Amino acid sequence: MSQPATGIRGWDVPADLDKDPATIPDPARTPVPDALRQEIEAHMALYPDRRSAALPALEAAQRVHGWCSPEAIDQVACVMQITPAELDAIATFYDMLENEPVGQHSVYVCTNISCSLCGADELYAAIRDAAGDDPAFNVRAFECLGACDIAPMASVDGVYIGPLAPGDVPQLLDDIRAGRPVLADKQLARRACADPKAAQ
Amino acid sequence: MTDTLLFKDIDEPGLNTLAVYEARGGYESLRKALRMTPEEVLSELEASGIRGRGGAGFAMGKKVSFLPHGSIDKYLVCNADESEPGTFKDRELMQKTPHMLIEGLIVASYAAGATRSFIYIRGEYVQQADILEAALIEARGAGYIGERILGSEHSLSLVVHRGAGAYICGEETGLLDSLEGKRGNPRLKPPFPANQGLYQGPTLINNVETLATVPAIIRMSGAEYARIGTETSTGTKLVSVSGHVQRPGNYEIELGIPSRELIYDLAGGPPAGRSVKCWFPGGSSAPVLTAEDLDVPYDFDSLAKAGSMLGSGAIIVVDDSTPILDVALKTAKFYRHESCGKCTPCREGTNWTVHMLERIDRGEATPMDLEIMASVQDHIIGHCLCVLGDAMAMPIGSMIAKFRDEFESHIESRRLSALTPEPGPITAGATA
Numbered sequence: 001m002s003q004p005a006t007g008i009r010g011w012d013v014p015a016d017l018d019k020d021p022a023t024i025p026d027p028a029r030t031p032v033p034d035a036l037r038q039e040i041e042a043h044m045a046l047y048p049d050r051r052s053a054a055l056p057a058l059e060a061a062q063r064v065h066g067w068c069s070p071e072a073i074d075q076v077a078c079v080m081q082i083t084p085a086e087l088d089a090i091a092t093f094y095d096m097l098e099n100e101p102v103g104q105h106s107v108y109v110c111t112n113i114s115c116s117l118c119g120a121d122e123l124y125a126a127i128r129d130a131a132g133d134d135p136a137f138n139v140r141a142f143e144c145l146g147a148c149d150i151a152p153m154a155s156v157d158g159v160y161i162g163p164l165a166p167g168d169v170p171q172l173l174d175d176i177r178a179g180r181p182v183l184a185d186k187q188l189a190r191r192a193c194a195d196p197k198a199a200q
Numbered sequence: 201m202t203d204t205l206l207f208k209d210i211d212e213p214g215l216n217t218l219a220v221y222e223a224r225g226g227y228e229s230l231r232k233a234l235r236m237t238p239e240e241v242l243s244e245l246e247a248s249g250i251r252g253r254g255g256a257g258f259a260m261g262k263k264v265s266f267l268p269h270g271s272i273d274k275y276l277v278c279n280a281d282e283s284e285p286g287t288f289k290d291r292e293l294m295q296k297t298p299h300m301l302i303e304g305l306i307v308a309s310y311a312a313g314a315t316r317s318f319i320y321i322r323g324e325y326v327q328q329a330d331i332l333e334a335a336l337i338e339a340r341g342a343g344y345i346g347e348r349i350l351g352s353e354h355s356l357s358l359v360v361h362r363g364a365g366a367y368i369c370g371e372e373t374g375l376l377d378s379l380e381g382k383r384g385n386p387r388l389k390p391p392f393p394a395n396q397g398l399y400q401g402p403t404l405i406n407n408v409e410t411l412a413t414v415p416a417i418i419r420m421s422g423a424e425y426a427r428i429g430t431e432t433s434t435g436t437k438l439v440s441v442s443g444h445v446q447r448p449g450n451y452e453i454e455l456g457i458p459s460r461e462l463i464y465d466l467a468g469g470p471p472a473g474r475s476v477k478c479w480f481p482g483g484s485s486a487p488v489l490t491a492e493d494l495d496v497p498y499d500f501d502s503l504a505k506a507g508s509m510l511g512s513g514a515i516i517v518v519d520d521s522t523p524i525l526d527v528a529l530k531t532a533k534f535y536r537h538e539s540c541g542k543c544t545p546c547r548e549g550t551n552w553t554v555h556m557l558e559r560i561d562r563g564e565a566t567p568m569d570l571e572i573m574a575s576v577q578d579h580i581i582g583h584c585l586c587v588l589g590d591a592m593a594m595p596i597g598s599m600i601a602k603f604r605d606e607f608e609s610h611i612e613s614r615r616l617s618a619l620t621p622e623p624g625p626i627t628a629g630a631t632a
Contacts, residue, residue, distance in 0.1 A: 049381070051380060052379060055362070066373045082621070090381070090383060094365050095364070108324070113285050113480075113516055113530045114442040114448075117444055143285070143534055143538065144367075144534070146283065146287060147291070148516070149439065149449045150449065151443075158324075170341075191312050193449065194451065195452055197207060197452065198204060198211060199211060
């Protein structure tokens with residue numbers, strides 16, 4: 001699997017050198033939804049340095065806007081009173097922050113070593129094929145998700161599910177579409193510890 | 201085998217709640233520690249001999265003692281950015297017994313004199329972060345977190361901070377930058393975090409499992425804890441076993457047991473009819489070992505002597521049905537993806553290693569490429585601010601060294617199969 005083009009400004013896409021760098025957005029001219037503003041301000045209050053709230057703030061804005069859109073970045077920059085460029089630098093660094101519009105439901109398929117030894121590449125292909133171009137899904141191959149005990153596995157909107165076979169894929173997608181718990185009996189949360197000494 | 205310390209009753213329903221945790225003796229170690237002086241707690245940690253469970257294996261007591269004394273603000277950061285491929289032990293701890301981590305963290309902060317603490321948990325662990333936050337609210341309500349804990353002089357704040365998907369944030373200085381709201385680029389060391397860490401203040405950084413072990417150490421005393429395991433690898437260790445084994449999962453072992461016991465007796469070994477080809481003993485950053493090394497005792501020093509490392513305590517087993525090239529390619533691609541790009545040897549070295557492995561796969565490589573690839577690994581090791589590049593170079597270098605024949609026959613067979621039976625038109629560039 002080759003690395004997908006990310007469309008990162010200044011890297012894959014040339015930066016517009018004629019434009020002046022964006023400054024800290026003017027609160028009077030940058031409407032921010034109240035709930036988002038409150039959430040960001042609550043995060044800022046937790047740290048000795050308000051900048052520490054950048055990651056949780058971008059995650060909150062992504063939840064509202066669906067991705068780290070220029071509008072989302074501007075709103076976070078306005079509340080945090082830092083430049084959009086600083087947030088752009090962060091948004092392009094972390095895998096879970098999206099720099100393009102994506103489907104509402106994230107399906108991260110782990111394709112790292114342990115999962116791929118157990119058939120993750122076939123699973124990923126099966127999910128991609130079945131999801132097709134349905135705009136509801138954001139199917140991505142992900143690096144190790146820390147659940148090699150249920151390999152091959154996927155994280156559906158943060159819920160870990162495995163071990164998965166290509167045959168599970170139709171129900172997986174149906175459950176997501178219907179808003180049901182996804183493959184309830186295969187969720188990690190229900191799994192007992194493998195160590196027999198733990199069960200004594 | 202001694203009792204399990206971390207996994208005892210781990211599947212008890214509701215253990216993640218304060219009521220159940222307290223009912224089985226939870227937070228008693230904290231009470232005991234607060235009756236001692238911080239120096240006494242520190243000497244218990246030093247006596248235990250416990251070495252960091254995150255990867256580097258540095259003595260925890262010594263790390264705590266490096267923090268300067270005095271009344272300056274000190275920080276404690278729990279590294280819960282468990283991202284080393286093959287590792288999933290901290291996940292199980294945080295999900296099932298979050299209060300054990302919080303209790304250990306409070307005791308460690310008392311020994312270190314830290315008054316502000318953070319748990320940096322990887323963003324993918326959504327459920328575990330939710331569980332930790334719920335546990336934190338309970339602990340705060342019971343007076344374990346906050347001002348003057350249980351009437352003592354010690355105060356501590358705690359914030360659960362979620363990452364957003366970056367392996368490099370498990371590197372301690374990358375983690376600090378990320379926690380300060382920046383890209384997770386590692387810093388130049390020295391200064392070490394004990395002197396200048398988070399917000400430029402003295403900072404103690406410990407792994408989840410290390411901190412979760414602290415209540416047991418206080419309960420049983422450091423000296424008693426040190427009797428478990430071997431002289432230089434004390435205690436029990438959670439080991440995540442995955443890949444080609446029949447019972448993948450986390451196992452709590454006494455350090456020093458034969459690796460074979462772990463892979464075969466506990467995890468069930470490879471599927472019937474298959475055998476172990478190679479195994480990563482400590483996450484994908486550890487040089488691979490082969491079937492000949494299965495009797496190496498599973499502890500820090502024995503694995504180092506065998507040419508690898510215990511790392512995060514994650515065994516990935518690869519059986520004889522898998523070409524070594526596939527394993528190498530997966531490994532190299534992971535580090536290419538996760539390199540932060542700050543240092544050239546790592547950024548370029550991981551990229552070109554992937555390119556060279558793909559050349560082999562496409563049948564375009566010659567045996568000379570193996571030499572070049574091995575020399576690229578040598579040029580990465582020790583030449584960067586952090587060890588991410590080394591973490592690719594060491595396993596890839598070990599694969600080339602131990603499976604050179606397979607790489608060579610791979611190069612030859614792929615080259616021959618790339619020569620298609622129907623001869624294409626001779627192009628201008630092909631003239632001799």
